[in-house]
Structures are given as C-alpha cells and as structure tokens.
Amino acid sequence: ELKVEQNPLFLSMQEGKNYTIYCNYSTTSDRLYWYRQDPGKSLESLFVLLSNGAVKQEGRLMASLDTKARLSTLHITAAVHDLSATYFCAVGDNNAGNMLTFGGGTRLMVKP
Amino acid sequence: GAGVSQSPSNKVTEKGKDVELRCDPISGHTALYWYRQSLGQGLEFLIYFQGNSAPDKSGLPSDRFSAERTGGSVSTLTIQRTQQEDSAVYLCATRGQPQEKLFFGSGTQLSVL
Numbered sequence: 001e002l003k004v005e006q007n008p009l010f011l012s013m014q015e016g017k018n019y020t021i022y023c024n025y026s027t028t029s030d031r032l033y034w035y036r037q038d039p040g041k042s043l044e045s046l047f048v049l050l051s052n053g054a055v056k057q058e059g060r061l062m063a064s065l066d067t068k069a070r071l072s073t074l075h076i077t078a079a080v081h082d083l084s085a086t087y088f089c090a091v092g093d094n095n096a097g098n099m100l101t102f103g104g105g106t107r108l109m110v111k112p
Numbered sequence: 113g114a115g116v117s118q119s120p121s122n123k124v125t126e127k128g129k130d131v132e133l134r135c136d137p138i139s140g141h142t143a144l145y146w147y148r149q150s151l152g153q154g155l156e157f158l159i160y161f162q163g164n165s166a167p168d169k170s171g172l173p174s175d176r177f178s179a180e181r182t183g184g185s186v187s188t189l190t191i192q193r194t195q196q197e198d199s200a201v202y203l204c205a206t207r208g209q210p211q212e213k214l215f216f217g218s219g220t221q222l223s224v225l
Binding site: 031033035041042043044045048050088090092099100101102103104105 | 145147153154155157160168203205211212213214215216217218219
C-alpha cells in the first residue's frame with residue numbers, strides 16, 4: 001500500500017523568508033502532483049511532475065521530483081501573505097492503476 | 113461543462129437518512145475519483161472509476177457507501193443510513209489522460225445531525 005507523508009504539517013513563516021515542504025512516498029511512482037487549497041475552497045492544481053529530476057517553477061513556488069529517493073519538494077522563495085494556504089502532494093501508485101494517494105497536507109501561514 | 117460540477121453544494125440530513133451526491137465530470141474525462149475530507153484533514157480516497165473497467169472500491173469505509181457511474185459520465189455517491197461521522201466534504205475529481213492533473217469540483221459539504 002502506497003503511503004505519502006508530508007512535513008511539516010504546519011508552517012508559520014514571515015514574509016520574505018524561504019522554506020521547503022517535503023513529500024515522501026513509499027513505493028515506486030513516476031507521477032507526482034502538488035495542489036493548493038484555500039480555506040473553504042476546493043483543490044487547485046499547481047504542478048505535475050512526471051520524471052526523475054523534473055523541476056517546475058511558477059512565481060515563488062518551485063517543485064522538484066527525485067524518484068530514486070521517493071521525494072518531492074515544494075520550495076517557497078521570499079514568501080508573501082497570498083501564499084497562505086494548505087498544500088497537498090499526491091502520488092500516482094504504479095501498482096494500482098492510476099489511483100492517486102494524497103499526503104496529509106501542509107498548512108502554510110505567511111505572516112506580514 | 114467547463115469544470116467538474118458537484119451537487120448539492122451543501123446537504124444537511126438527519127442521522128439514519130440516505131443521501132445521494134452527484135458529480136458531473138468534464139466532458140471526455142474517463143477517470144473519476146471520489147474523496148472525502150474531514151474538517152482540517154487530508155483527503156481520504158473513496159472510489160475510482162476508469163472508463164469501462166470495474167471501479168476500485170477499496171477506499172469505501174463501509175457497506176453503507178456505494179457509487180455508480182452511468183454511461184461513463186455522471187457519477188453518484190450514495191450513503192445509506194447516514195451517521196454523524198459521515199459529516200465531511202465530499203470531493204469529486206476527474207482526469208483525461210493518465211498522467212494529467214486531476215480537476216476537482218467544489219465539493220459537497222455533508223452535515224449529519
């Protein structure tokens with residue numbers, strides 16, 4: 001059974017600072033997704049990572065994938081308040097068709 | 113439609129009643145997922161439909177939960193004899209090609225009193 005762990009679960013940071021959210025998973029996968037969820041809202045897709053070494057960047061967020069280490073990172077550069085949200089990674093299970101398993105989420109609060 | 117549509121957006125029901133939640137996928141999307149999210153928690157997988165294949169029901173928490181997808185399009189999630197612990201947001205997501213991202217609906221907030 002695929003297990004996906006994110007850390008930290010909660011992150012409070014000051015504007016302008018950098019930080020990294022980690023997503024570890026337990027079995028082979030070549031598909032990893034990052035989503036953002038604002039309070040009371042649904043999930044919005046941020047990044048799709050489909051190969052080892054893949055790196056995607058959008059604004060102050062950059063995601064990378066290391067399939068050998070079974071690790072993805074979401075790096076935040078010079079955080080701003082608008083980035084406050086909960087971030088989820090989701091991993092495709094190579095042994096279970098195309099099912100996606102989500103991590104528990106990282107709640108990010110960026111303080112002015 | 114332009115996006116994944118779920119209805120109702122909110123449902124309040126009494127314990128013991130049956131409820132039916134609906135998901136209209138993006139046209140042409142062959143994969144459809146149901147997830148459940150309790151307040152402040154992550155996403156709990158419930159069931160997955162892919163084309164005409166048998167659905168993956170491994171996430172359904174009890175036999176009170178069932179889902180169907182008619183004609184490869186609209187899906188309904190049915191919860192029989194609802195319990196208070198069923199209260200959550202039920203999210204539907206669909207996808208086209210296998211490696212594409214999931215598109216999520218806005219969810220149905222279910223409250224069981």
